[in-house]
Amino acid sequence: MSAGIETVALAALLTGVVMAAGHPLAAKAAVSLADCARQPFLRSLGQPPIDRSMSREFAQFWDELEPVVTCNWTTMVKRLIIAGKGISFFSKIAFIEELRRGDVVWRPFDIAELNALQVGILLPSHRALPHVAQTFVARWFVNSSNWKPWPRPCEPQPATSSLNDLRRGFPGAWRNVLGGEGGIRTRGGD
Template identity: 50%
Template sequence: MHSSVLRYFIEVARCGSVRKASERLCVASSAVNRQILKLEEELGTELFDRLPDGLRLNPAGERLLKHARETLHQYQVARAEIDAIKGESTGHIKVASMDPFLDDLVPAVVEEFLQVFPAAKYTIAPAQSLEVPRMVVSGQADIGITYVGRLAAGVTTVAVANCPIGVVMPPGHPLADQPSVTLQECARHRLVRPSMSPVVTAAQAPEFAEFWDGIEPTAVCSSMPVLRRLIMAGLGIGCFSKIAFLSDLRRGDLLWRPLAVAELAQLQVGILVPTQRALPGMTQNFVDRLARRLQQLELGTGVA
């Protein structure tokens, strides 16, 4: 099997550096570099442009990257099916996630997973954005879902999706006709919000963090279903990603408008796994399905 060399190639492509990739893989730089050179020799072409500040995929490398991701996904699926044949169909999947992604993303994957691994056990813990990577590093979780940026050492991002923050409101709200909403406009209306720290830090979006600290919400609640009902009832508007409200947006029960804050428009959510410990085949299969579902959700966020 050539899964190892493909993993090395994917990580070098992601990091743009053999050294950085080797640190994430916990493998010697020389071993990673040797495998990349061997791969290029077998294919008869270079896969990277060697630049002064690192490596960049060339057209051949871009094509191989697509193949490598597809191949590794199919390999993990096959591993899971073989484990099931051998009777290794039980295990414990531990997920730490920001609350908005527990409404549809995680439950949908669990439902799908039950068809293949009905005996699997789950621990699914809601956590704030900064807590998720720490839980993955410590072993409290094997899989994390959170906003990505400068993550701590010990975690690897295996999938990302664009996930901007905007304003969720009922149809007919005074802000509904605007293509985007400023924080100043948002502050003129009643707001509801989760009873937790802001989903993004002051380092990620200082203007939004200041706004969050300064508002006096009409209602504060830790339950997303309750917050959804309050917004529908017209008690207030809320600042969230679309992903937690996709069903409501598709039905037209709620509307979403982007906030006119550049940092919020560039936010990405990622699926994190530990760097220094290998996940069991069944857990890795869950990760692959989660990544695929996240990408489907990203494509499905083009709703009003």
């Protein structure tokens, strides 16, 4: 990481294969690109969900893929997936409610480099974390199985939005979400 930039939070928000709950691929623990090539594909927009630099194998697959539908409206793609009209590639975050209801199933790819990808919140070390980013971290990262908390217990902290307080542990209200445990994993580990 560049000097003066800190990683506030990291999470594995993997892109995987989304399909109707009764789809034959739902029985697999991980899905190969060869499996996907034999299925009707529903494309959301024209850009690949995974950058070319992350996987040459995926980039080649994406270039050769012929979708049965290309749509820029995610709600329509969701409806088509639920109706069993095909599969698509998304992260779980795009289908939170549908996954909870059991309408769809999400499976990872069987490509190791794709399953190692993480997203994060980066911040110049001289800046405070904006309130909206604090809220996002508290609601998504902390309440998600994707969250990898800093392994030390939180110390009681006054509620504040400064990054220095976040590095020491969650401010008061956030500690309640974690039952007094957790923290933000930063580049320096402090």
